[in-house]
Amino acid sequence: MNRNSTSLSNTLSTQACTTKLRTEKVNLYYGSFQALRNITLDIPACAITAIIGPSGCGKSSLLRLFNRMNDLIPGARVEGNVELDGMLIYDPKVDVVELRKRVGMVFQKPNPFPMSVFENVAFGPRRHGVNNRAELEEIVEKSLRQAALWDEVKDKLEQSGLALSGGQQQRLCIARVLAVEPEVILMDEPCSALDPVATLKIEDLMKNLAQNYTIIIVTHNMQQAARVSDTAAFLMMEEDRAGVLVEYGPTSQLFTNPKDKRTEDYITGRFG
Amino acid sequence: MIKTAPIASRQISQRTAFVLLGVATAIAVLPVLFIIVYTVINGAGAISWSFLSQAPSQAGKEGGILPAIVGTFCLMLGTLFFALPIGILAGIYLTEYARDNWLTRLINMAIVNLAGVPSIVFGLFGLSVFVLAFRFGLSLLAASLTLASQALAMVITSSREAILAVPKEYREGSLAVGATKWQTVRHVVLPQALPGIITGAVLAISRAAGETAPILVTGAAFLLPGLPGSPFEQFMALPYHLYTVAAHVPGMSKTVMWGVALVLLVVVLSFDILAAIIRYRSRQRT
Numbered sequence: 405m406n407r408n409s410t411s412l413s414n415t416l417s418t419q420a421c422t423t424k425l426r427t428e429k430v431n432l433y434y435g436s437f438q439a440l441r442n443i444t445l446d447i448p449a450c451a452i453t454a455i456i457g458p459s460g461c462g463k464s465s466l467l468r469l470f471n472r473m474n475d476l477i478p479g480a481r482v483e484g485n486v487e488l489d490g491m492l493i494y495d496p497k498v499d500v501v502e503l504r505k506r507v508g509m510v511f512q513k514p515n516p517f518p519m520s521v522f523e524n525v526a527f528g529p530r531r532h533g534v535n536n537r538a539e540l541e542e543i544v545e546k547s548l549r550q551a552a553l554w555d556e557v558k559d560k561l562e563q564s565g566l567a568l569s570g571g572q573q574q575r576l577c578i579a580r581v582l583a584v585e586p587e588v589i590l591m592d593e594p595c596s597a598l599d600p601v602a603t604l605k606i607e608d609l610m611k612n613l614a615q616n617y618t619i620i621i622v623t624h625n626m627q628q629a630a631r632v633s634d635t636a637a638f639l640m641m642e643e644d645r646a647g648v649l650v651e652y653g654p655t656s657q658l659f660t661n662p663k664d665k666r667t668e669d670y671i672t673g674r675f676g
Numbered sequence: 677m678i679k680t681a682p683i684a685s686r687q688i689s690q691r692t693a694f695v696l697l698g699v700a701t702a703i704a705v706l707p708v709l710f711i712i713v714y715t716v717i718n719g720a721g722a723i724s725w726s727f728l729s730q731a732p733s734q735a736g737k738e739g740g741i742l743p744a745i746v747g748t749f750c751l752m753l754g755t756l757f758f759a760l761p762i763g764i765l766a767g768i769y770l771t772e773y774a775r776d777n778w779l780t781r782l783i784n785m786a787i788v789n790l791a792g793v794p795s796i797v798f799g800l801f802g803l804s805v806f807v808l809a810f811r812f813g814l815s816l817l818a819a820s821l822t823l824a825s826q827a828l829a830m831v832i833t834s835s836r837e838a839i840l841a842v843p844k845e846y847r848e849g850s851l852a853v854g855a856t857k858w859q860t861v862r863h864v865v866l867p868q869a870l871p872g873i874i875t876g877a878v879l880a881i882s883r884a885a886g887e888t889a890p891i892l893v894t895g896a897a898f899l900l901p902g903l904p905g906s907p908f909e910q911f912m913a914l915p916y917h918l919y920t921v922a923a924h925v926p927g928m929s930k931t932v933m934w935g936v937a938l939v940l941l942v943v944v945l946s947f948d949i950l951a952a953i954i955r956y957r958s959r960q961r962t
Contacts, residue, residue: 471852478776505854515845517864528853531863577849584853 424449424588424618425470430484432465432647434477439465440647443484445637452610452619454633454655456626458670461639462647463622467590470620471507472500488588505532508581509590513597514573516565516580521548521557524565524576528584543583551579552609571602575609582613589613591621595628607632626671630659638667715938722935731901736921737928741936746903747816747896747911748885748943754820754907755884759827760877766828767835767873772861784836790829798826799890807894817907819895823887827880834876838869871958875951882947886940888915898924914940 425447432440439462447453455463465474472493474480486493493503505528516524525544526534534540544561548554553575557568565576574594581589591610595603610619610632623629629636636659637652651658651667662668730740770787774780802822812818842865850860896916904911918936921928 473848473852476848476851501854501856503854504852509848509852511845511848511852513845515843515849517846517849518868527850527863528855531850531853531855531859580849581853 422449423447424489425620426485426487427469428485428487430469430482430486432462432469432474432483433479433481435479438645438647440469441645441649443647443649445649445652447618447620448635449618450614450616451634452614452621452632454629454636455620455622455639456624456629456636456670457639457650458641459624460646461641463639464592465647466637466639467592467620467622468509470588470590471504471509473509475500505584506586507588507590508584508586510574510577510581510592510594512593514570514577516568516573516576518564518566520562521565521568521576522561525579525583527580532584544579547579547583548576550582550613551575552605552612553579569602571598571605574598574602574606578606578609578613586617588618588620591619593622593624596624603628626659630655638662638664638670640666640670712941715934715941718931719934719936719938722929722931723938727935728939732899732917735899735925736917737925737932741912741914741917741939743900743903744912744914744917744936745939745943747913748915748940750816750904750911751820751823751891751913752881752885752947754816755823755827755881756877758821758824759831759880762824763828763831763877764835764873766832767839768861768866770832771836771839772857772865787829787832790826791833793826794889795826795887796889796893798822799893801825802890802894813908814895814897814910815908816895816904816911819891819911819913820907822890822894823884826887826890827877827884830880830883831873831877834880835869835873838872838876839865841872842868871954875955878947878951878954882944882951885947886915886944888919891916892919914943 423446427443427445430440430443431438443466455466457463468474469482469486470488470493474482482494488503488507491498517527519527522544525547526540529540529543534543545554545558548557553572556572557563557576560567565573568576574597578589578594595606598606607628610621613619614634621629621633633655635653636655638650638658640648640650642648651662651664653663657663658667659671662671727740728745729742731743732741733739770780770784774783799822802818802825806812806818806821807814810818812821846864846868847860850864851857855863891913895910896913897910898912898916898920900910900912914936918933918940921936922933
């Protein structure tokens with residue numbers, strides 16, 4: 405799958421497929437437990453990168469590295485470099501709030517706020533100081549359209565976000581992230597709580613969004629990783645050692661011609 | 677095949693358990709019912725418009741109890757005014773901002789134990805701090821502050837519980853779009869926690885309304901001809917009035933005594949019911 409240039413407008417070609425995020429020899433600790441070991445990878449812009457691996461291997465920890473969500477866990481400590489467009493995001497001078505505006509996140513369980521559909525999407529812009537009603541309406545409509553949800557909710561913007569179906573809730577959460585115009589979207593098993601139809605909708609949406617955004621998705625679902633991602637990282641836990649990056653490369657290569665025996669075993673379902 | 681006990685003996689032990697649990701519940705509920713019924717039967721005869729709308733005369737044997745009703749409501753408002761904001765803010769700090777270390781744990785433990793301090797001790801604290809040291813004198817203000825100090829433990833505890841009950845997913849969703857910690861607390865956590873906080877606060881002041889000991893030494897008066905004109909004046913209150921007419925007025929009519937008790941009970945229970953309504957409605961909304 406090539407998303408580089410042909411299908412994109414001129415405005416996007418400038419940021420087309422350079423490295424967006426980079427980790428260099430990253431170790432992550434929760435207290436004395438080491439969750440990630442010596443992770444080095446380059447994540448390309450405007451593409452979908454999948455992180456796969458068995459439960460407890462550190463997939464979510466790796467994902468949460470990029471918007472510093474691990475900071476919320478007491479005792480979490482990061483060694484090594486994590487860069488966003490060359491900026492060291494664990495530098496003490498970095499404003500975490502600004503970083504999270506650039507690197508949005510969608511969670512495993514849809515988590516719309518208990519407020520109206522409109523207010524859910526307007527939440528981010530409001531916090532960043534947009535108060536003009538017309539401007540907010542414009543942002544909300546644009547974000548909901550981008551999230552492929554507008555047609556389903558345009559007549560119930562004042563209804564509670566919790567009244568939507570699970571799949572709609574997840575797309576609402578994606579719209580909520582899009583509303584602050586991030587550059588990167590992190591998705592932590594975004595379909596694991598959804599039925600197959602809703603899952604396909606989210607996957608189509610991701611492919612569309614990948615034209616403009618860098619997407620990283622954690623998934624348990626091998627087929628999903630194969631369907632949507634351009635590159636894939638396989639993480640594993642060895643005996644009492646979590647967070648080992650086994651293989652990283654183009655998804656097609658990882659799935660059809662893995663270099664590492666352990667990747668092959670995992671993908672063909674021999675363990676995990 | 678596992679070995680099973682005979683069906684009959686299992687049914688007998690099942691019935692025995694039901695009966696025991698039912699009896700225990702009845703024993704727990706009966707005194708409450710008895711108090712309410714007994715108070716209504718004995719006190720209803722005293723309730724009249726003049727009883728509720730007039731000042732007492734003849735040491736409470738004649739006239740009504742209006743100043744005591746108004747005094748009790750003023751006390752509740754004063755308690756709420758001081759305890760609610762401080763309680764909510766402290767609750768937010770302790771749950772969202774304070775680091776989990778020995779000092780925080782000590783403070784949390786102290787707050788929980790504060791609720792168990794005998795109310796007369798709070799009274800003496802109020803007397804020496806608010807009445808004497810702050811020179812508020814025996815007054816509505818000093819008594820409200822004293823009751824607020826006592827209610828604070830409950831308001832903080834219920835605030836902490838309500839804030840902790842807000843799912844972590846909401847906080848993460850807010851932080852993930854670049855909201856600050858305070859914006860997350862202000863716009864996501866607090867609106868969710870507010871019904872729980874208000875419920876706890878209402879219960880705390882309904883308890884404060886029934887306290888006698890703390891106000892006894894900080895400003896309650898036995899008999900006043902009228903309503904308190906300012907927070908720096910003494911006041912009458914229902915529980916203290918009940919205590920004095922029952923203990924210190926010879927030849928007091930039993931009906932009047934129970935009438936005062938009935939009014940006090942109605943005031944306290946109506947706030948408890950208010951708390952239940954708030955809790956019920958907030959549960960329906962989400």
